[in-house]
Every structure is written in C-alpha cells, then in structure tokens.
Amino acid sequence: MLRRFAITSLLITLGACSSFEFPGAYKLAIDQGNIITGEMVSQLEVGMSRSQVEYVLGTPLIRDTFSPNRWDYLYTLDEREGKVDRNQLSVFFENDRVARFDTNVKPEDEKPPAKAPEELLEDAEDAADDAEE
Numbered sequence: 001m002l003r004r005f006a007i008t009s010l011l012i013t014l015g016a017c018s019s020f021e022f023p024g025a026y027k028l029a030i031d032q033g034n035i036i037t038g039e040m041v042s043q044l045e046v047g048m049s050r051s052q053v054e055y056v057l058g059t060p061l062i063r064d065t066f067s068p069n070r071w072d073y074l075y076t077l078d079e080r081e082g083k084v085d086r087n088q089l090s091v092f093f094e095n096d097r098v099a100r101f102d103t104n105v106k107p108e109d110e111k112p113p114a115k116a117p118e119e120l121l122e123d124a125e126d127a128a129d130d131a132e133e
Helices: 002-018 038-043 050-057 117-132
Strands: 030-033 070-078 084-094 097-103
Antiparallel strands (some): 030 070, 070 084, 084 097
16 A cells, blocks of 8 residues: 555656756846837927937937937847847937937827817717618
C-alpha cells in the first residue's frame, strides 16, 4: 500500500513538472522621452512662436546645436511583451516661427460642426415620416 502511494505521488509530481516553464524575470514597461498625443499634435499650428510650441509640447528632447531651427520630440514605450511603440515629432522654425512639422502621430479628429437648428428640424421630420411609412 505504501509502495503504491509512493509511486502515485511520484507520477503526479513528475506530471506536474513536465509542463513547468522557468519563470522569467519581471520586466517593467519602460517609457522614455516626451509623451506625444494626438491632442498635442492637433494644437500645433504653423506660425506659432517657440514659446507657444514649448507650452503645448513641453521642453524638446533634442535641441541640436548644429541645427538650432529644429526641435525633436521622441517617445519610446518598451512593453513587457517585446512590443516597442515609438512616436516622433520634429518641429522646424524659420524666423522663430513654426514653418512645418513632421510626425508619425495622427492628430485627434476634430468634432464635426454642429448642425443648424433648421437641419435638426428637417432630420426629425424625415425620421417621423419614415416611422409613419
């Protein structure tokens, strides 16, 4: 009886270890740089001053001494699963005003313009007509 119990215990223990994977070290999600959102990009406009850009986006990550008319904002998020998210925004100045900017972040969609009261009334009437039919 004791021998049967020992063999059963051994088989259960070996079976439990067969699917065992070595636990890896915990890896934190690491974010570096300036966070760049679509809302921030949508606020950026050609003709803004340097101080306005700095107010909207924050201090640039890179102010190149060899190219003082370019500011670079970079953001990298390295997640646990190995996925890396990189956002980049470069602002180019001429005469201390934004001439253009390049980014891989999509600006937030603006809300559609509100309908005039007449249009709302027409839509309601159309819906009522459709309901009657």
